[in-house]
Amino acid sequence: MRTIVLLLTGIILSAVLFPPEWYSPRLRFELSQWLGVPAYQSSSAVTASPATMTAVEEACPEDLLGWRDAQVIEGVSIAASSTCSADNPYAIAAFVLGTNNVSTDTLMRAGLAPDAIVKGADLDGDGDPDEIHIRLEVAELNGGSPDEQEPVLQYAIAPGITPGIWAFVPKSFGMATENFESNRATELLRLPSPAIRIEQGDRVLITLENTHYMPHTLHFHGVDHTYLRADGQGNDGVPMTSELPVMPGEARTYELNPRASGTAYYHCHVQAQTHVLMGLQGMFIVEENRPDNILQTMNIGAGHVRVVSQASRERYDQEYDLHYSDLDSHLSNIIQSTNDPLAIKNWLHGGYNLTTASSDYYTVNGRSFPYSFRESLIVAEPDQQIRLRVLNAGSTGLALHTHGHKTTATHFDGVALPGEGQVTRDVFWLASAQRADLTLDTTNDGVHSYGSGVWMLHDHQGRGVTNDGIAPGGNMAAIVYREFLDADGWPITQGEDMNMFFDPAFYQREGGLTADSEFTVSFFLRIIGFGLALGLVLAALLRLGGGLGGGLKRGRE
């Protein structure tokens, strides 16, 4: 009897003490959905450990290449970027003129392929090209590797935070990293997928060159396009209804000839519940047709538009693209946990369950606070009209709040609102995939603006201003009046010392995100405990067997 009790105790103890590192991946994943990340993360061979980047960095690194300055490249006037980090002006010049119309030198400095954006004939004779051929590739950032112990091709959304990401990127050339020794992605490879600008009436071809190991498509949400291409093939990018997805190594061209202007959206439509959340989503803007229209066909990382269209010039002093989105590390870390695309596919399909998931990182223009302060500040002067094109590409709603200002909505989902429908408020609610064009009027009249300052601009839902629940973080940006901006582009503030937010340790959850390696004391204690319990079971079994044998023998006698 006592032996049976011991046997049962042994079995229970062994079950409890069995190291979770040895659970099946499926079970570990299910557990992680209930208990949080560590059980699942510690299983992975390649683990995204925020601890990999520990150096405390400068809040605003110096602009060594002079990318912030106003400049003229190949005749293209590029406005100064007032924020700390700025887009590569050579890429902007190539986006304006077309990569087929700039010198090799400009192209090399831009990092773009010669056919990334090909601009052709002026079809309506109004002085600007109307044949546009855009080529997009797909890049995986912070991905896994069969050899490395940390994510490869890194792109940090905030200090030390490198979730796995898929993004549409302009067609480029050469190395994907800054150099051979570096593990950091070039400035073209980042979140969000670039904001794309075309003109109403343009004949646009967009080729998806699928450089990724998963099938993808392009779907143009809110952009006028035919369901079928001229050759009868699908043009909507939906694998179920329109066409088969673009397989790895293959390319496919979509045709657009939009009759209406407006702020729209593009995204991948393959397994959209996960692919969109992984980052395959961008803003798509159709500008009003104007003579001699100058368009910056792509805005890398969205944000400040340094070469604005004619229509915007007529009514606005400045223009900003604001792309809001979120990431779920339970989803995005899957690509870091294995190098097997089939396993990744299975996790995405049957492992990850979006209905029981929730996002933990909230981004504006692909970064979270404090990095959002480097590039997504709206730098204003008094008495300006500033156009904000806002896309909520996140999985939940966005309660966009402007401190010190009430903005006026002129367009929803790209459609102009009639005069009396143009509401003015300080919180705009945008559902998933909705767009709003907001006018920020910096006239100090007590309604539109309360005057100069550093005014926050953020999602008013609490989680939106955190990095995995740690504040301040998330999609926090600010409207900063020039007198409150220092020469480097960093806001002059009177509150807390912001340097502490640039320490990755600040955003490390206690015992959370840092994954346990297999060789920890607790792992070995568990092994010993499990072994002892297993020994107990074995010995009890032996004794039981012996007892039984003995009993039988006795019975026979």
Next chain:
Amino acid sequence: MRRFRFRLSLVLAAVIAAVMAPTEAQHVHDDHSGMQFDSSGMVMNHNPDVLPQGCDAISSDVSFTVHAGTDHALGEIGRIFGYSQHDFRAPPCSRVTIHFHNDDQVRHQWMLHGLPRYLYPQGMFHLEAAGGQHVMGSFIVPADDATYLVHCDMAQHMEKGMKAQLVVGKGSTDLWSVPGVTTDFNSAADDKMPRGTIMLLLASVLTGAALMSAPRR
């Protein structure tokens, strides 16, 4: 074809000019001379005739025709992209010519790292072919036995199979996770339980059993 040859001779002339003027050689990458760059692809640091230090003459000519794309991924776990050949061999001081054919509809690269930097800016030789295109280039390998990394540096292409090695002479050491040649660094550690862990488990089991079987008073 004639255009290509003309371009090649331009590239050649530029490389020679760059090497003849050592002070300028440092800036080859910056002023973008010594390269082909157009819609068919890119050739960087093409060098058919300048000898590395330690080589008296070109020892031999070695030529490879390499096809790249998803069709060449070996049927192994984690391979989506690949080359028609993942293991290249060449004698020291030989001139290696690569004919690089891209069978996919997207870009691919044949990028080699670790060459002497005084001759090859950034220590690399780089071929990049646009979808369906073909580029070629040559380089002269140094006199030492060494193994060089060859890969496609596009996001995840090396990780998913576009990794190869060039073994010069006896080579130095095999690289990890070269498809068809070596195993993955991570999978090895992942699949096998470390010996120490097994010993610890066994010892614990025996101790548990011994404790259980110990005669009771």
